[in-house]
Amino acid sequence: MTSAPPPELSPSPPAGARPEVLVECTEVVKTYQTAASLLGRRSMRAVDGVSFTVTAGSVMGLVGETGSGKSTTGRLVLGLERPTSGRVVFAGQDLASMSGGDLRRLRRQMQPVAQDPYSALNGRMRVSEILAEPFIVHRTVPKAQIRRQTEELVDLVGLPADSLDRYPHEFSGGQRQRIVIARAIALQPRLIVCDEPLSALDVSVQSQIINLLRRLQAEFSLTYLFISHDLGIVRLLCDTVAVMYLGQLMELASRDALFDAPAHPYTRALLASVPVSDPLERRSRARRPLGGEAERDPTTSQGCPFQARCPLAEEECRQRRPEWRQVEPGHFVACHLAGPGHPAA
Amino acid sequence: MIPAEVAAPLGPAEVPAAVGAEPGRRSYRRVLRWWPLAVLAVAAFAAAFPFVLAPNLPDATDLVGRLKGPGTTVHGTSYLLGTDSLGRDVLSRVIWGTRISMTVAVIAVVAGGVVGSLLGILAGSRRKVLGGVIMRFADMVLSIPFFLLAILVVAILGPSLVNTVIVLATVRWPRYARVAFGQTLEAHSREFVKASVAVGVGPWRLFRRHILPEVLPSLIVVATLEVGLMIIYEAALSFIGLGAQPPTPSWGAMLSEGQQYVSTAWWIATFPGLALFVIVVSVNRLGDLLRDRLDPRQRSPR
Amino acid sequence: MLHLTSPAAADSTGPKRRGHKAQLVAASMAVLVAAGCSSSGSGSKGASATTTASGASSSPTSAAAAAGPATLTVDQANSPATLDPGLQYDTDSYVVYRNIFDQLVRRDQKTLEIVPWVASSWTNPTPTTWVFQIRPGITFTNGTPLTGNDVAFSINRILDKTLNSPQYANFSVITGATGTTSSVTITTTAPSPTLLSYLTTLSIVPQQYVTQVGNQQFDLHPIGSGPYELSSWVQGSQVTLKANPTYWGGKPPYQTVDFRTVPTAATRVADVESGAADIALELTPDNATQLKGNSSSQVIAQPTERVAYLGLNVLGSTPTSSLDVRKAIAYGIDYQGLISSLEQGYAQPVKEVLSPNVFGYDASLSGYTYDPTKAKQFLAQSGLGHPTLVFATSPAYPSSLVQAIQAELQAVGFTVTISTTDQATYLKKVQSPAHDWGSIRYGIWSCSCLDADGVIYPLFHTGSIWSSYSNPAFDTAVQAARTSLDSTQRLSDYATALNILQQDLPGIGLWQYYAIDGANKHISWTPGPQETFFIPQIKWVG
């Protein structure tokens, strides 16, 4: 139900048996060469030494603002990108060491659900063809049965059976996202990486999809890596939550610990910036928004990435990058000032 | 000159999603917009069966009846569009010329298009090393002005119709490669392509089912516009004596010959020029229509 | 007299101009034609005579005409490749540089006699020795006097193989030239009846200047003693000449002369019509017809010494190696029809591969006339069915004529394929010793010597690069004629040779070729059959 790097440090699973670790990222770094422009060539560390594990059957949330590297992390976990350094292990297999064919086979077990349901479906294919593709590629289902399988899939995600013979453009955003999800679960994967799956949808539709995701998870014991900037949704869906900032992990904890007792100043600022859900609350809350914005500053790469905006930043924060440490069982934080005896606690 | 109120746009969310069919009153206009197809159908028929349409043989000479104006009858043969300097029937030569122009253009486009597109798609799919090499080579070829390169190659191979086709195809492939490369890169960045990769779709199926359908519309549009260009360039090579050889009734060769007579026998140059012009206008317009239809990202003027 | 290797130049080792070009202000076509014919045979007779300057001729002074425009604009088809007289004699270069340099001797425009020019007189002390007296008082435009040494130098540099002069063949009979201040002595390997004719093409360059600046600089900045000097030269586009104020022959008529390169004939016509050019060289008969309709311009057409002919490949493995086939071809062509239609009457029928005004022309030969029935008979007789003839040509030749001949030969049962290559390739192909260039080719030949030697020798003598024919009897006859100074003997030798050609048909004479130029109506100019372009002879009237 929860996860954390070195598995032995994970909090005890709720029901006796030691939970299987499905995904393990260790010191993963992903560097991009920015395209040549008049600015010259530059490299950018999109993901900068990230370590975490995802336990089978759990939902791990990955939150962060624009440029925090959360989407890149998602792609690394899916094996769609190769890490510059560090290891991504899925079900015991190191993705980096696998050949193209093996990786393709392993892909069955992990599927993406992306943000934009409009571009995620090939507009030239009927829904039936889209949903049949996984079966055709992996030959998991005899040809004759593919149609029946796809019918089951649309039914599973709550679409009418006649959807199969239509084209994606005939569907609304929410319906398309259901098709995307249907495709993702077609091969009965173990992991689904959802990258902002709700942000393109209207509020009333969001809740429909949330319900769907929850139902499917329960039904197929899926594991989700749920990437989002919306803390409200993360709180609703996730068991553990990791907070990223400028490519680095700031904090990782169980949902309750994170929302109720955030240890990192950034996490707290993030929580504070969430709009109130009731106008009455605003009058009782003294709003003092965090200043500044998440910006990479190449001149101060050695310190804590958050120090420029951190209200508590000290000299040490500017000099040394904080180590990733456990402050409570299953509660990790990268802050010099967090933990017992520190002002941030 | 500038209207006071420049229209502001709508965000995608605000644009009505379902726009109904235009009223029937306008539908005839929509059909008429496709007039180039009708013109090209006629041209294609002329190219396939010139002997059906042409009243005379294209190379039958009659030196007595040379340089006769449109509508003249000589020796019992009437020449609707007049005769050329050897007394040949301009109309028949224009009709037979359709065959030359269309054949050369279409073969050149198909050959250059297939090679260029495949290379471009390959480059876009394997963009690290192979793609770099291919596109760099394409850049090099593209950096030589096309017509100069064509002249150089024809000069080396020797002028003939077959060589014209070879030249036009070999010199033109980078154009398709560029487009295919760009479109392939774009296709690979599309979410649904990534999703298919994630589902485990292999390179061949990816190419066939996802990349090619994405890339093809743009290529078809480019190829259509290229057909127009190729018709012009075949004529241009013939015009400077490096294309079809006499007495082949190529429009360019006819124009080249007719240029000498432009002030005394205007019809010799005018009609092949007109035929060339009409076909090219039609092809170009068709390209525009196709672009609107297939490649709405680059909408074109109506 | 003109030689070309430029694309325009067509075939020829010997001088000749391709295409269409002319000179002579033709007052009336009829007169011109008559004049051309009557002058035939006058070419190089009197080679051994001593001639003095006094009587002869058109002194340049007489050319200085009434008040014309300060600038004369001439459109030519191609740009001069070079202005170094030793390096080229394609028409386009020749037209220009002959006005910068002086010639040793010239031909009288009317009588076609060779008359003194820089050489005031000459003697022929032995059959192989010629001594020319140099007119005193001529200076190059840099002030150096022109001497016999300059003349000798001009000849010897052409003979020097390292210069790769395309004129070498014309002068190859010369063993050497030596000069003094006032004379030059030329020795030849054998008696040469045509030497004086060829010397009309010699332009005299300044020895001192050329040796000083070198060939390359000389090409760019030529200096001569002619009526004009180079003013500016935009390569490929325009050469501007300005009058030489110290010219020994009198004040040149136009202050400047612009030679512009205008490759498209229709544009040249338009230029004359619109007044953009005063003279347009090398027009087609159809251009002439067009220009005649314009009141502000005139056509200057003129029979030349050039002959239009078909060369037939006798030696290669082609149907034309059969005499029957060659005869079928000769009967299958409607000469009169082509003359009246394509040539618009700007041509004169011939009976052999010679122009009637050339020494050696035999009017008594029967020649061939259009007879399709005979053509078909001969073709049938050959037993080859409907053989395929390859017609080799290049863009330098009028494609309509080639196509017309193709159509006519197809009408009598041949299949004719036209094989077009660029001019340079065409020349290499035709001159290849393998004789694999095809079956028929079209050409227009002149030697600028008005002598049969310059025509049938290079075209048909065994081993000549233009010849795809071999007959020892013919070779003997033309060889004898070329080394004899006795004109009666020579005429009989040529009669023999021409008779053999009529039987063997290695070539078919089509017609005497006309040069056609267009000009502003104010121009008064009569180019001779040799198509010379001396600016002082071009007058401006009314």
Place this chain on the structure above:
Amino acid sequence: MARYIAGRLLQAVVTLLGVVTIIFFLVRLSGDPARLLAPQNATATDIARIRHQLGLDTSLWSQYVHFLSQALRGNFGYSYVQDQPAMHIVLSRFPNTVELAVGALVVALGIGIPAGILSAVYRGRWPERTLMPLILVGQSMPAFWSGILLILVFSVRFHLFPSSGQGGLRALVLPAITLGSLSLATIARMARGSFLEQLDRDYVRTARAKGASGMRVMFGHVLRNALLPVLTITGLEAANLLGGAVLTEVIFAWPGVGQLTVQSVNSRDFPVVQAVVLLAAIVYVAVNLLVDLLYGVVDPRLRLTGAAP
């Protein structure tokens, strides 16, 4: 920035090296240049001598190396026809072609951009409905036809402009129109597309929300943004005009590189043709480079001034 320029320069050099290589091997396919160079009555020994002079008796590879090293020194061989360096001949004609190309560009930009703007602004109304078909016509009219027609009408019939040759502005008019018409169509279409795109941009709405007038929106905001892509296409067109000038130059007897090319091809003067092609490639690459750098000046987004987020 310096690094970027260096990189682009390197890229340009690589491209040109490639072009040189392509041309070298193409031309070697054309047969033995020695035979072309030799006088008509040359003997086998003469030809061998010329072959040796030209270094044609060495291996293809060493010929290539020699050619490259000569090319790097700016020596692209001697003309077979004129006894001059090929590049010298080409360069002597080059200013004429540049004059023609500039004229054509003036026509193309001067008409193309306003036409593009008008048809974008008056989309679907009569200016567009008139201009766009005209542009289509211009695009489909081959130079060798339109040139002939222009001469017929404006020179022969009305004597308005000279029918051929170079000399003064009047002589430039017809060739410039002929050559420029294709580029005009390209530029007008590009301008129209670019303006339409820019008119749909949010910043235009912002400007209008400020209360800016239509003129101000158009010329203060849209114009500069919309002309950026036109700049690229103009660069390409300018470079292409060199190749496109061939037919125009032949028709109008314009003494430029294009005419030289046709003359040289007909006399198989390959060193000159080779030099023409190389010069054209150099111009193309140089113009592209220039446009790229110009972009940096015009578009602040590509300038290195402070960190981008």
Place this chain on the structure above:
Amino acid sequence: MSQGVTDDQVPAGQDPVLAVEDLSVCFEAGRQLKALSQVSVTVGRAEIVGVVGESGCGKSLTALSVMGLLPHNATVTGGRVVLEGVDLGSLNGRQRRDLRGRRMSMVFQEPMVALNPLMRAGRQVTEVLSVHSLLSRPARKERTLALFREVGLADPEARYRQYPHQLSGGMRQRVMIAMALAAEPSLLIADEPTTALDPTVQSQILQIFLDIRDRLGTSVLLVTHDMGVIAEVADRVTVMYAGRVVESAPVSEIFHRPAHPYTAGLLASIPARNADRGRAEDLPTIPGRVPALGEITAGCPFAPRCERAQTRCLQEEPGLLAAGPAHLAACWYPLEQDRLPAPARSET
């Protein structure tokens, strides 16, 4: 019905800064598509009025209508817009233009694309002043720098010289706001001003709106889809659905006593308001989806998705009816006040 709206909504004795009355807008797309149907909104002085709804409900179109920046294929077919007592429909183009930027201004959703990429930030702001011939040239710069400080831009001099791409998202939006405030308009229209921004930046920007309302007395029409944003800053709320106003009330009324089933459904489905629900329990949702413009049929447009719909709802479209003091709802069967859900969650 709508006649009474302004009287009902604006506090007595105060003229509204903006009054949109029965505004209808149609799209021309082969046929007429009604995009706005009798929309009425008022904004009082120093008031922040939120217009909320899902995509396609017409909220942005309403804002653009007020500014007179409708897309070229849209036309106003009815109703009027009154700004500080001036009926905008009675003005000619020049007069309307004169009001834009000066009396009313607008902040757009995407500051990246809403700023001219080729113009320095400072000039984009001074342009407002020069368009309206306000201040002298040097004074304009001073004013701009002051505005930059006001919206919280550090180092205004540097920002003044920078191009949009050199600014971060939040800074760009601040520039946009400075631009909107430059001529001291009485009305600021903000169309999804924080949607493209990160949460921490969003709260900074929202704070600016509150500040300017408080300090400058600027009225704000805030268009958003985010109930959280509404909850943070709005004084009054207008809820739109399918081109109509379905409910209009003070913010606490909307949140605590929604009368329209749509409003209630929307609120119920907000994830943040369901944080404490059990994991097995489904979130409340509104079934179906928002109708496209062409799909709207007779009757209440929400009826097909409404659990409470009766026959009348399918046949007859309800107008805005009073559902309480200063509270209007377009529903034949509004939720009874006592049945309304309590505030979803209290503070932690």
